[in-house]
Amino acid sequence: PIEAYQQNGDTILFHGCPDSVAANIQATGLLLQFASIGMLGKGLYGAPDPRKSLQYCRSNNKFMFICRFNLSNAQHAGPNTPHRNSVFDEFCVYDERHVVVLWMIKLA
Numbered sequence: 434p435i436e437a438y439q440q441n442g443d444t445i446l447f448h449g450c451p452d453s454v455a456a457n458i459q460a461t462g463l464l465l466q467f468a469s470i471g472m473l474g475k476g477l478y479g480a481p482d483p484r485k486s487l488q489y490c491r492s493n494n495k496f497m498f499i500c501r502f503n504l505s506n507a508q509h510a511g512p513n514t515p516h517r518n519s520v521f522d523e524f525c526v527y528d529e530r531h532v533v534v535l536w537m538i539k540l541a
Contacts, residue, residue, distance in 0.1 A: 434446065434481040434504075434522065434524065435509075435522065437504050438504045438507060438509055438524060441504060441505035442503070442504060442505070443501055443502065443503050443504070444481070444501070444502055444504060445481075445499060445500070445501060445502075445535075446479025446480055446481055446499075446500055446502045446524060447479060447480050447481070447482070447483045447485070447486035447497055447498070447499060447500075448463065448477075448478065448479050448480075448486055448489075448497065448498045448499075448500050448532075448534075449483075449485075449486030449487055449488065449489035449490040449495070449496070449497045449498075450489055450490065450496055450497075450498070451489075451490060451491045451492040451495075451496075452492045452493070452494035452495070452496055453492065454467070455494075455496035455537065458496075458498060458534060458537075459534070459537050462529065462532065462533070462534045463477045463498075463500065463529055463532045463534060464529055465477060465527070465528070465529045471525065472510055472516055472517060472518065473508040473510055473516070473523075473525035474508070474525065474527070475527075476508070476525035476526055476527045477502075477525065477526050477527075477529060477531075477532050478523055478524070478525050479500055479502050479523065479524055479526075479532070480521055480522060480523040480524070481522055482521050482522070483497060484521065485520075485521035485522075485523055487540075490540065494539065495539070495540040496537060496538065496539055496540070497537075497538045497540060498534050498535075498536065498537050498538070499534075499535050499536040499537075499538065500532050500533060500534050500535060501532070501533045501535060502524060502526060502531060502532050503526070503531040503532075504524055504526070504531075505531070506526065506527060506528065506531065507524045507525060507526045507531075508524070508525045509522065509523075509524050509525075510522070510523050510524075510525075511523065
């Protein structure tokens, strides 16, 4: 993912969510109009390590999506950046056309 970010390419990232929105994401994909404001602003977030995405699964039924992200206009937060994220890398894109949901996983 870091190399894809540096080369403005595509990569596979995880996106975690509570069960209340999983069916909508499955039906429509990730939509910017429902995005939260995170440390990199209002956007669609993904992480190469599923442990980061698991932090956003805030319900008993946990869902995670595996997505293809185009990082050509992305922002990056991680251990080697000035952002608060000191353990995991994560990326944020600001155009829903830069994310394709590939698979949904229900975590036990």
